[in-house]
Amino acid sequence: MNIHHLELFYYVARHGGIVPAVRNMPYGIQQPAVSGQIARLEESLGTKLFNRRPFALLPPGMELYEFIRPFFDEIDQVGEAIRGGSAHQLRVAAPAIVLHDYLPEILRRVRKHFPAFRLTLHEAARAEAERLLQVAEIDLAVTVIEHKKASGVRSRALLELPLILLVKATQRLTRADELWGRDKIEETLISFRRSDPVCLDFQLGLQRLGVEWFPGIEVTSARLIERYVAQGYGIGLTVATPGFKAPKGIRALKLPNFPKVMIGAAWTGKLSAIAQQFLTELEREAISLRKSRVVAI
Structure with missing residues (x-):
């Protein structure tokens, strides 16, 4: 057999x-x-x-x-x-902004329950986070959650966040709808890969408006989008994370009536006790952010 x-x-x-x-x-x-x-x-x-x-x-x-x-x-x-006891290790994948701005405080709360554990952090966008899950190199990922998940992947929704456009502050654009009335949008769209849920949701919003505008520069992180916008390569598409403030030299444009993206936690199999505690703290943080209403720009 x-x-x-x-x-x-x-x-x-x-x-x-x-x-x-x-x-x-x-x-x-x-x-x-x-x-x-x-x-x-x-x-x-x-x-x-x-x-x-x-x-x-x-x-x-x-x-x-x-x-x-x-x-x-x-x-x-x-x-x-x-x-040597994987119950005492935690392996997490998340975008750079999550690792930098949110996880330190969340992990501090986890340590109250598990004072000593080995921690491994991976900077990863959605596609890479999903790959790491499938090969069991991480316990849990904080990422964009799709309606159609990969086989064996479980998820928990945390926050619904709006899409925004980023333009160089020297541009005259002050509202996104100034773009939609044009015969053709000449500026290059800088975004995640076309297969990424952020890009797919944006394209859905454009279809409703009868507008065609596809990515000309595809990158793997929000930091790169901001960098290339600041250097004048085009207009960036990203997500307004909680407490978002546009970097110096960049202006954020709201996208009303566009689909929002769902940020959540994803994992495979049964979570260890420490991974379950981490998920609990993620949910508490999400509830706190929703109550404070800092998820909108």
Whole structure:
């Protein structure tokens, strides 16, 4: 028997079906792949292990599940013991502004509950944060949350933030709608990648206005957007983070009636106690920011 097939069957039996198993696996895998590998396991055993609809373990499946369950139930704890206790480490990915402006205070509150732990911080935009989650190099990411998530990724919404445009202060533009009436917008749009939710939401807003304006410069961080706007390369698209103040030499333009982006926490599998505490502190910080109404410019 293939050990990976047994692992997949363990999750299917534990969570009561293939679909819920895919949602709860600690790594990304598509439903058809699970179905195919379970079928190969049944073929190798020469028997059916469970009924699909409605889900129900058959006697051979129950026997196999009871045999493999102790091993897979304890495998995480054994891994933690071998690594020296991953329960005492926290690995987080977030954009630079979150790492710099918000996490120090949040982590200080976490340390009240866990005085000693190893901390690893990754500066990462959404795509890189998702990759780090999928390969289990981080415990949790603070990032833009999409309606359609990658397989196996769980999330918790924290803050809804408005989109804004950034222009060099020497430009005459004072309102975004001054752009929409033009036959063609000549300025270069500086933004995250076209596949990023921030860019996708902006394009949705433009479609509603009947305006075409696509990124001419794509970058991976808000800091780079600000830098290139300040150097006169074009107009930047970004998110108004809590307490946002435009850097010196840059003016922020509101985008009323444009979709807002959801910032949240994302993770895979079961959170450790310290990661759960970190998530709790993130939620408390988000509630505080919403109450203070500093999320709008």
